[in-house]
Amino acid sequence: MKKLKLLNTLLLFLIFISLISGCTKTTDIYNNTLTEDNTVIITKENINKAPSTSGIKGVNNPHIWFDSQAYSALDTIKSYGFNTVRIVWQTNGSASRLKQIIDRCKSLGLKPIPELHDVTGSTSTSDLDRMVSWWINNKSYIASDVWINIANEWGPRNSTIWRDAYKNAVSRMRNAGINNVLVIDSGGWGQDDQDILNYALEVLNSDPLKNIVFSIHMYGEWNDNSKIYNFLSTCKNRGIPIIVGEFGYNYNNGNNNLGCKVDALYLMQTCRNLGIGFIAWSWTGNNSENAWLDMTSPSDWKTLTYWGKMVVYEKDPNAGNSSVLYNFEGSTQNWTGTNVVGGPWSVNEWAYNGSYSLKADVDLGTGKQFYLCIISNHNFSGKSKLKAVVRHAAWGDQGTGMQAKLYIKVGSNWKWYDGGTVNISSNTSGTVLTLNLSGISGLNDVRELGVQFLSGSGSSGRSAIYLDYLTIE
Structure with missing residues (x-):
C-alpha cells in the first residue's frame, strides 16, 4: 500500500504492478510519474484535464466540394479502420446537410469533426468572427457531442492576435450556449508551432469549460523528425491538448508544391506512443498540384493509392509485411535505460536504418545486466514476429562477449517472454534479435x-550499447 497525496487528502490504494526486471520508471501521457518505489504523483493537469485525442485515427473528407461522393465514401472510410472524419465544410453549405453528414458518421461509428474552410490562411480577425457567427447561427444543427473545428488554418504566426482572437471566439461561442469541444488550428496556415507553444494554455484557461483541443498541420515545415517529437512531447508535458489535424508525406523527395518531406510513418508512430490523435489529408479530390495527397483514386473513391496504403496500414507499402515501431530518428521516443551510467540518447554515430539509433553508456562486469526499454501499452494482436537490431561499442573489454535478448512483458502480471540469448558484437552491421510472437497469449496488452x-x-571497463530499428510483422 502507498499513500497518494492529492489536494492535502490522504487516500490509500493498492499498487498491482509487479516488475520482474527491466524498466522501473515511466511517465504517462498526462505527466503522472510512476517513481521507482511505485508511488504515483498526480499533477494538476490530470485533475482537470482537457479532452484527450488519444486513439483518434482519421481522414479529411472534402464534403463541401464533392457532396455525394464524399458522403458515399464514409462507408469505405470506416471499412479501412478509421474512426474519425474531419468534415471539410464552408459557410455556403447547408447546415441541415452538414447535420445529415454528421448523423451518418455517428451511425457508422465515425467521430465527426466539421471544420469551416472559408478563411484558410487569413489573418483578418473579422474573417474569424464570421466563422464564429456561422457556428452560433447554426448551433441547433450541431449536437453537443460533436467537436467543432472553428476555422481551418486561420491566423498569424506566433502572435497575440491569434491568442486574443481565439479567446474572443471561445467567449462568444460559450456565451451563445455552445458547450462542445472546440478545435483550434494554429496560425501560419496551420503549421506554426509557436502559436500553440506560447499561447495555447492562455486560450485554454480562458475557457470556463476547459473544453478545447489544439490542432497542428504538418507539411513542409515539419520535415525534421526531432521537431515533430519535441513539439508533440512538449505539448503533452505542458498539458496542451493536441491533435495532428492534417499531414502529408515525403513525396518525390520533397520536390512538391508544399516542399513536404514529412516522415509520415514516424509521425503516426510518435502520435501513438504519446497518445495523440492524427488525421491525414485527404481522402481524394485534390486539385492537380495536390493530387499526390489523394489517399484513394478519384475515379472510384475506394482504391487506395500509395499514400492511402501508408496511412491505412501504417507502414511503407514497398516494405513488405513489416512495420516500424521505433527508429529513434532524432529522439529517444520515451525509451529509458536501467543499470546504465549515461543515456539513453538518440545519436547519429551509428544506425542500422536511417541516421539515428538509441545509445547508452555502461560499465562492464561479469554477470551485469543492462536494459533499454519502454513501458507503454502496445497491441500486438495478429502479429507474428518482433525484431530489433543491436550492437555494442568497440571500446571496453568484453571478456567472453556480450549477449542480448529481445523481450516483452504481457498483462497485469507483467509476464516475461523473450526471444532467447544471442551473441552480439561491435560489428557496424549490427545483430538482429527476433522474438516469435506465435503462441503468446494476451498480445493485446x-x-x-x-x-x-x-x-x-571477465568483462570490464566502460562501453556502450546501441539499439535501432524495432519492427513488427
Whole structure:
C-alpha cells in the first residue's frame, strides 16, 4: 500500500504492478510519474484535464466540394479502420446537410469533426468572427457531442492576435450556449508551432469549460523528425491538448508544391506512443498540384493509392509485411535505460536504418545486466514476429562477449517472454534479435518492450550499447 497525496487528502490504494526486471520508471501521457518505489504523483493537469485525442485515427473528407461522393465514401472510410472524419465544410453549405453528414458518421461509428474552410490562411480577425457567427447561427444543427473545428488554418504566426482572437471566439461561442469541444488550428496556415507553444494554455484557461483541443498541420515545415517529437512531447508535458489535424508525406523527395518531406510513418508512430490523435489529408479530390495527397483514386473513391496504403496500414507499402515501431530518428521516443551510467540518447554515430539509433553508456562486469526499454501499452494482436537490431561499442573489454535478448512483458502480471540469448558484437552491421510472437497469449496488452544486454565473464571497463530499428510483422 502507498499513500497518494492529492489536494492535502490522504487516500490509500493498492499498487498491482509487479516488475520482474527491466524498466522501473515511466511517465504517462498526462505527466503522472510512476517513481521507482511505485508511488504515483498526480499533477494538476490530470485533475482537470482537457479532452484527450488519444486513439483518434482519421481522414479529411472534402464534403463541401464533392457532396455525394464524399458522403458515399464514409462507408469505405470506416471499412479501412478509421474512426474519425474531419468534415471539410464552408459557410455556403447547408447546415441541415452538414447535420445529415454528421448523423451518418455517428451511425457508422465515425467521430465527426466539421471544420469551416472559408478563411484558410487569413489573418483578418473579422474573417474569424464570421466563422464564429456561422457556428452560433447554426448551433441547433450541431449536437453537443460533436467537436467543432472553428476555422481551418486561420491566423498569424506566433502572435497575440491569434491568442486574443481565439479567446474572443471561445467567449462568444460559450456565451451563445455552445458547450462542445472546440478545435483550434494554429496560425501560419496551420503549421506554426509557436502559436500553440506560447499561447495555447492562455486560450485554454480562458475557457470556463476547459473544453478545447489544439490542432497542428504538418507539411513542409515539419520535415525534421526531432521537431515533430519535441513539439508533440512538449505539448503533452505542458498539458496542451493536441491533435495532428492534417499531414502529408515525403513525396518525390520533397520536390512538391508544399516542399513536404514529412516522415509520415514516424509521425503516426510518435502520435501513438504519446497518445495523440492524427488525421491525414485527404481522402481524394485534390486539385492537380495536390493530387499526390489523394489517399484513394478519384475515379472510384475506394482504391487506395500509395499514400492511402501508408496511412491505412501504417507502414511503407514497398516494405513488405513489416512495420516500424521505433527508429529513434532524432529522439529517444520515451525509451529509458536501467543499470546504465549515461543515456539513453538518440545519436547519429551509428544506425542500422536511417541516421539515428538509441545509445547508452555502461560499465562492464561479469554477470551485469543492462536494459533499454519502454513501458507503454502496445497491441500486438495478429502479429507474428518482433525484431530489433543491436550492437555494442568497440571500446571496453568484453571478456567472453556480450549477449542480448529481445523481450516483452504481457498483462497485469507483467509476464516475461523473450526471444532467447544471442551473441552480439561491435560489428557496424549490427545483430538482429527476433522474438516469435506465435503462441503468446494476451498480445493485446503488452505492457513493456525492451532489450536485455548481458555482460560477459571477465568483462570490464566502460562501453556502450546501441539499439535501432524495432519492427513488427
